[in-house]
Amino acid sequence: MLRNALEGLTVIDFTQIGAGPTSTMLMADMGARVIKVEPLEGELGRGLGPGWIGDDSALFHAFNRNKLGVSLNLKTPEGIAVARRLIAGADIVVESMRPGVMERLGLGHEQVCRDHPALIYCSISAYGQTGPYADRAGVDGIVQADSGFMSLIGIEGSEPCKVQAPVVDVMTGYVAVVGILARLAQRNRGGQGGHLDVNLLNAALALQQSSLTSYLADGELPVRAGSAAPYSAPNQAFQTADGWIMVAAYMPDRWRRLCETLGLPALIDDPRFATSPLRVSNREAMVEALTRVFVTRTTDAWLEVLQAADILCARVATYADVVGHPQVAANCMLAEVRHGTLGTIRMPGFPISSAASNSQAMRPAPACGQDTAAVLREAGYGESEIATLREQRVIRCGEAAPATQGQGTP
Structure with missing residues (x-):
């Protein structure tokens, strides 16, 4: 251990x-x-x-x-x-x-x-x-x-x-x-x-490592793009009816499944969106088309649908969400430190070992x-x-x- x-x-x-x-x-x-x-x-x-x-x-x-x-x-x-x-x-x-x-x-x-x-x-x-x-x-x-x-x-x-x-x-x-x-x-x-x-x-x-290597390769300064990855698309957060959802569907099969799941099959063969590099170049149009659908349902509803289609996605979580996250609990990553006068102090635990190790006293x-x-x-x-x-x-x-x-x- x-x-x-x-x-x-x-x-x-x-x-x-x-x-x-x-x-x-x-x-x-x-x-x-x-x-x-x-x-x-x-x-x-x-x-x-x-x-x-x-x-x-x-x-x-x-x-x-x-x-x-x-x-x-x-x-x-x-x-x-x-x-x-x-x-x-x-x-x-x-x-x-x-x-x-x-x-x-x-x-x-x-x-x-x-x-x-x-x-x-x-x-x-x-x-x-x-x-x-x-x-x-x-x-x-x-x-x-x-x-x-x-x-x-x-x-x-x-x-x-x-x-x-x-x-x-x-x-x-x-x-x-x-x-x-x-x-x-x-x-x-x-x-x-x-x-x-x-x-x-x-x-x-x-x-x-990746972004600086890209600049050294082509001399192009990176553009600040909020939640979007500069090297792939779609790989960013989209607004839903009640919050935001992060979606990574830049792989060919997942892009196709995303379009089908959202009811946008015409985007699959749209020449602007045929590949991830093209979707990066035409990101604004892509985001506009996808957002029109994402805002029609809640984040929870989209998580259920997208996960069923094996599309990578996650809620854009607050810390209130994180402390109740079931996998955080399974990993024991919110360690409890016992203090003689202050009681129990909670904090992120030791990240390089098994969940059991974080249950040890600190x-x-x-x-x-x-x-x-x-x-x-x-x-x-x-x-x-x-x-x-x-x-x-x-x-x-x-x-x-x-x-x-x-x-x-x-």
């Missing part, structure tokens, strides 16, 4: 908000011991709302389950010393500081890997560790814009749109885990660790500094040393996270 595949590995997590926490959460979901290191006031993601669970943002809970929480002041020599001791006992370090920051702290990959050659060190940034944009900060939306991704989204002539879910952040997190697992495989074959340079720009370009995202003392004890610190570090404001131990719900400030 993948939920225990990484047991025995320790990950030190110096990341915040989306991309880095996604990568470390996935490793925690697979059984790694992930120690999340935050500043004394907590990471920025705790205060990003609306969307609150207790005093922290839903975003923070979404990306930080199954981790241990350590609160550490890296602006002090003593804090750096604690960090170095934690790293000494780790297999993997993941950091998402701006390039150069970890080096200035004395925690850069060359500085720590010199003493720990088996360490796998993953740096996550907006643009990469080298190059003319290396020093630039960036977040999901900025890179959606800068990578060309936003040029694909929306309707031609409308204002620019972005995907509201942080897809670039999440994709970057998955890319990081792929790289880390590849390094682990190399290390297990007798190699050493090493440095991984993972960035949002590369991940955003990878998301556009640890909620840690309060700020929740596990500091326990982790330091395991690293060899005595009680008096921990007390001194706490008095000196080098660490924070076991206090509740700072209140942020009312104002949404970090």
Whole structure:
């Protein structure tokens, strides 16, 4: 079972908000011991709302389950010393500081890997560790814009749109885990660790594999077409009597069956619609003809008819629909995380394993500094040393996270 595949590995997590926490959460979901290191006031993601669970943002809970929480002041020599001791006992370090920051702290990959050659060190940034944009900060939306991704989204002539879910952040997190697992495989074959340079720009370009390849092939800029696929038709959402239905019937047999099911047999032999490329070229006329029929019935009625004809279709679902989706329930993809004071927190589960794995208990995202003392004890610190570090404001131990719900400030 993948939920225990990484047991025995320790990950030190110096990341915040989306991309880095996604990568470390996935490793925690697979059984790694992930120690999340935050500043004394907590990471920025705790205060990003609306969307609150207790005093922290839903975003923070979404990306930080199954981790241990350590609160550490890296602006002090003593804090750096604690960090170095934690790293000494780790297999993997993941950091998402701006390039150069970890080096200035004395925690850069060359500085720590010199003493720990088996360490796998993953740096996550907006643009990469080298190059003319290396020093630039960036977040999901900025890179959606800068990578060309936003040029694909929306309707031609409308204002620019972005995907509201942080897809670039999440994709970057998955890319990081792929790289880390590849390094682990190399290390297990007798190699050493090493440095991984993972960035949002590369991940955003990878998301556009097909559309960017098309542009490189013919030099034609993509046209924003709402729900429609640029490479096939019909492959888009159509309005019904009470909502919208997504239909993919661009294959020859399914196009014929769609026309027959809608009572439009004349479209089958219409030269404008003879092939998928022709239907793309004449999309407006095709959509107009199909919509005249789709709006005469409800979405549920069309789903029943089209599915019976083996035509690919789906309701354009809201989140209210998704949480009641029978296949989501069968896959156990809405996991329940039990929190000692907040009760049950529901969120998307672990997506790379069997449904049974998501029924296993998950640890909620840690309060700020929740596990500091326990982790330091395991690293060899005595009680008096921990007390001194706490008095000196080098660490924070076991206090509740700072209140942020009312104002949404970090």
